Amino acid sequence: MSGAATTFSGYERALVAADAAVDAELTQVGPGTPGGEYLRRFWHPVALSTEVKDLARAIRILGEDLVVFRDRSGRVGLLHRNCSHRRASLEFGIVAERGIRCCYHGWLYDVDGRILETPGEPATSTIKDNLRHGAYPAREYKGLVFAYLGPAAAIPPFPIYDTLDQPDDELVPYAIDYPCNWLQVNENPMDPFHSVFLHTRVTRAHFSPAWGALPIVAWHRMADDTGIVLTNTRRWNDYVWIRTAEWLAPNFAQPPDIYQDPDREKFFVRVAITKWHVPVDDTHCRILAWRHFSPSLDAGGRGNKGGVGLDKVDFIGQSGTERSYDEAQRLPGDYEAQVSQGPITVHALEQFGETDRGIALLRRMIREGIRVVKSGATPPRPALNADGLVPTNAGDVIFRVPRSNDDDALRRRLGDAVGRIVVESMALARAERQATVEHRVKELLAATVPGRG
Numbered sequence: 147m148s149g150a151a152t153t154f155s156g157y158e159r160a161l162v163a164a165d166a167a168v169d170a171e172l173t174q175v176g177p178g179t180p181g182g183e184y185l186r187r188f189w190h191p192v193a194l195s196t197e198v199k200d201l202a203r204a205i206r207i208l209g210e211d212l213v214v215f216r217d218r219s220g221r222v223g224l225l226h227r228n229c230s231h232r233r234a235s236l237e238f239g240i241v242a243e244r245g246i247r248c249c250y251h252g253w254l255y256d257v258d259g260r261i262l263e264t265p266g267e268p269a270t271s272t273i274k275d276n277l278r279h280g281a282y283p284a285r286e287y288k289g290l291v292f293a294y295l296g297p298a299a300a301i302p303p304f305p306i307y308d309t310l311d312q313p314d315d316e317l318v319p320y321a322i323d324y325p326c327n328w329l330q331v332n333e334n335p336m337d338p339f340h341s342v343f344l345h346t347r348v349t350r351a352h353f354s355p356a357w358g359a360l361p362i363v364a365w366h367r368m369a370d371d372t373g374i375v376l377t378n379t380r381r382w383n384d385y386v387w388i389r390t391a392e393w394l395a396p397n398f399a400q401p402p403d404i405y406q407d408p409d410r411e412k413f414f415v416r417v418a419i420t421k422w423h424v425p426v427d428d429t430h431c432r433i434l435a436w437r438h439f440s441p442s443l444d445a446g447g448r449g450n451k452g453g454v455g456l457d458k459v460d461f462i463g464q465s466g467t468e469r470s471y472d473e474a475q476r477l478p479g480d481y482e483a484q485v486s487q488g489p490i491t492v493h494a495l496e497q498f499g500e501t502d503r504g505i506a507l508l509r510r511m512i513r514e515g516i517r518v519v520k521s522g523a524t525p526p527r528p529a530l531n532a533d534g535l536v537p538t539n540a541g542d543v544i545f546r547v548p549r550s551n552d553d554d555a556l557r558r559r560l561g562d563a564v565g566r567i568v569v570e571s572m573a574l575a576r577a578e579r580q581a582t583v584e585h586r587v588k589e590l591l592a593a594t595v596p597g598r599g
């Protein structure tokens with residue numbers, strides 16, 4: 147556009163903005179939309195177990211109004227919210243030994259959508275035999291309720307990730323609502339540069355001052371097309387700190403230790419958070435996640451289990467309810483940066499730089515996934531490791547290496563090498579992988595640092 151580089155161009159820029167549209171393919175989540183169809187090929191967490199008690203709960207997921215409940219025999223159900231009879235909401239239904247009973251005329255629904263009773267109808271009525279109510283498979287796992295909202299014939303296996311089955315690791319579930327489209331929250335983990343600025347230099351250090359060191363970052367598309375792994379390599383005093391982080395399509399991410407300090411050697415300590423960015427509708431989403439508490443994480447003891455749960459997690463700037471507007475302005479966090487982009491951020495109005503390569507790749511992979519599903523094919527699924535779990539790659543490797551004259555080149559080389567070691571070992575069972583990564587990183591160090599090894 148002419149005049150793009152002139153000053154006082156508010157008028158011209160406003161005209162450009164008025165013309166720009168959201169990317170509907172990437173941001174729509176409702177039934178029948180291309181994005182919604184794609185998202186419906188995966189299991190998603192939909193609630194905390196603690197939210198599903200003796201009363202049914204109205205929730206919205208992927209643009210659908212639903213009700214989640216636990217019947218008196220302990221089974222979790224996820225049904226279309228409005229009764230198949232005359233549309234009363236099942237959030238006012240009464241849970242039964244088996245299923246839930248609509249308050250209005252007593253129709254009883256099983257968790258799979260079968261109609262068990264239509265008590266006001268004559269005994270000869272065949273309504274219940276000929277009609278099914280909308281229902282989705284749901285299951286609870288470690289304090290989260292997961293569901294699959296796609297076609298029943300295409301249901302994928304329920305994925306259990308390697309980081310969810312580690313010794314001495316306590317998983318504390320949490321859920322936080324975001325009043326904005328899922329994609330702008332989902333892409334944040336592939337933007338490690340925001341840690342330097344939002345979390346450190348622009349504000350005060352949310353975590354530790356080392357996060358303000360500018361990293362060398364490389365993003366790698368996984369060979370099986372299931373996601374992205376990045377290496378994020380910082381220099382901090384005598385240490386090189388290599389962080390691998392990941393995003394798995396469509397909406398799963400794992401940040402390593404959020405309270406990491408590069409003050410001692412560590413060989414692939416794993417993640418602080420396992421999370422999903424679940425679309426509620428086009429302009430709302432919900433993070434459903436676990437915080438990990440383990441002796442190998444958070445050596446400084448800054449985490450707080452009590453600060454993790456419904457609408458809260460134990461670091462600053464993560465929800466819209468914890469602070470006043472004023473406080474959020476003085477010390478903004480992820481929530482402010484992501485929600486303030488607007489209900490659905492307009493990609494056409496962004497200006498990408500070198501630091502945004504990961505975001506571009508993530509959007510490209512989601513678009514490819516959407517088109518794969520649109521063509522009638524199945525999106526790629528990760529292979530399992532020797533433990534039968536979905537292997538993941540996020541973690542921290544920290545070691546002492548003297549500063550080099552060309553420290554950027556050194557960091558780039560070490561980051562690439564460690565990234566390769568982590569990814570090449572992902573098929574191994576947990577303990578073997580841990581030993582292999584440590585052994586190979588030490589070999590790398592012996593070859594890099596004179597006198598070491």
Ligand code: FES
Pocket residue numbers: 229230231232233234248249250251252253
């Ligand atoms: S509206 Fe639910 S039973 Fe009639």
Ligand SMILES: [Fe+2]
Pocket residue numbers: 334340341345480
């Ligand atoms: Fe962040």
